[in-house]
Amino acid sequence: MALFEYKAVSPAGETLQGTMEAVSVDMVIARLQEAGNIPLQARPSGEGMFSLSRLRMGRQGLNAREVGEFTQQLSTLLGAGLPLDRSLQVLTELAANDRVKRSVGDIRDRVREGGSLSEALEAQHGSFNRLFVNMVRAGEIGGSLDVTLDRLSDYLDRSKELKDAVVSALVYPVLLILLAGGSLILLLVYVIPQFTPIFEELGGDMPLITRIVLFFGGILQNYWWALIALAVLAVWAFRRMLADPGKKLRWDGRVLNMRWVGDLVAKLETARLSRTLGTLLVNGVPLLAALGIGGKVVGNSLLRQEVENAAREVKTGGGLARNLAKEGHFPRLALQMVSVGEETGQLDAMLLKVADSYDREVRNTIDRLLSVFTPVVTLLMAVLIGTIVMSVLLAIISVNDLVG
Numbered sequence: 001m002a003l004f005e006y007k008a009v010s011p012a013g014e015t016l017q018g019t020m021e022a023v024s025v026d027m028v029i030a031r032l033q034e035a036g037n038i039p040l041q042a043r044p045s046g047e048g049m050f051s052l053s054r055l056r057m058g059r060q061g062l063n064a065r066e067v068g069e070f071t072q073q074l075s076t077l078l079g080a081g082l083p084l085d086r087s088l089q090v091l092t093e094l095a096a097n098d099r100v101k102r103s104v105g106d107i108r109d110r111v112r113e114g115g116s117l118s119e120a121l122e123a124q125h126g127s128f129n130r131l132f133v134n135m136v137r138a139g140e141i142g143g144s145l146d147v148t149l150d151r152l153s154d155y156l157d158r159s160k161e162l163k164d165a166v167v168s169a170l171v172y173p174v175l176l177i178l179l180a181g182g183s184l185i186l187l188l189v190y191v192i193p194q195f196t197p198i199f200e201e202l203g204g205d206m207p208l209i210t211r212i213v214l215f216f217g218g219i220l221q222n223y224w225w226a227l228i229a230l231a232v233l234a235v236w237a238f239r240r241m242l243a244d245p246g247k248k249l250r251w252d253g254r255v256l257n258m259r260w261v262g263d264l265v266a267k268l269e270t271a272r273l274s275r276t277l278g279t280l281l282v283n284g285v286p287l288l289a290a291l292g293i294g295g296k297v298v299g300n301s302l303l304r305q306e307v308e309n310a311a312r313e314v315k316t317g318g319g320l321a322r323n324l325a326k327e328g329h330f331p332r333l334a335l336q337m338v339s340v341g342e343e344t345g346q347l348d349a350m351l352l353k354v355a356d357s358y359d360r361e362v363r364n365t366i367d368r369l370l371s372v373f374t375p376v377v378t379l380l381m382a383v384l385i386g387t388i389v390m391s392v393l394l395a396i397i398s399v400n401d402l403v404g
Contacts, residue, residue, distance in 0.1 A: 003045040075149035180381035188217035207394040271358035278351030
């Protein structure tokens, strides 16, 4: 048995929070439901009690995780039949910290003053993006706010899963590079230079490979500050280049034409765009408005420009798939699926299928890239470290010859 913390709402609308011993989170939720309560949150005691965001005392609004929790909990309360203002009051009372309490309390106050939920969210320091606000507005108009919030919660969860999958896949290669790089620096800066005084004392010449390694080690040892400055300058220059729209457009075009990398970027952006458009259309947002919002979530500026161009063509009566296919950067299979959705009148459902399909494709592509990248990096580091070790061995042999 383990101890779990929970938050729930009683049938009378009272907020409940406390701890419960159980085997799993599912058992906690089942017990709360058996008692007639509405579960909002259940987690192992102490989990998530510390967060870097809590150190940022000056931050306003909600972060991505808090927006996701707010959406899921508000959807649950509205789906259980609680009025909007009472649901917001419950979430205010259950807020994890003062910053969240202030934000949710402000939303509650604006709603009580007669404003709509979408207007209240729009005023929250940019915590809720255009996609979120417009979907909520569509839900309010259609009278299905709880369903809309549930779909939004699913959208946020899936977007986070895709992002986490990409980040997690990159952890191992980055650690590999850092560890191997640290080993190289240690050998170049500390181990190899130990032989220099010996050769100077004996009056012999070091092997060529040892002198080359010592040369690079000397650069690292004496000019490390210049190397760091050059790296910082390069990052600054690159960021400055990307700040120029024209240069960023050309760079993003080159990225899309890179072997392997371009394919991954195109699939990632396709999944993101398709899920955004599909979610908006399912909630009643018109296609043109959805394209205006969906284009903003595309990170690659060239693909974003193509979406904007397609939106202008759709406005004059053209098809979405046909116009997105003009430049040939979006995957053809995805465009064919979108075309079928347009022909059958099920564009929203087809876009969501495209998103699910390309979420899997992104994960598979990352796995394939890592299956090639990791051995290459390992082999390269092995060659470099082997070269350094060889220089050490040759230096030792030369010392022995000089002594003998």
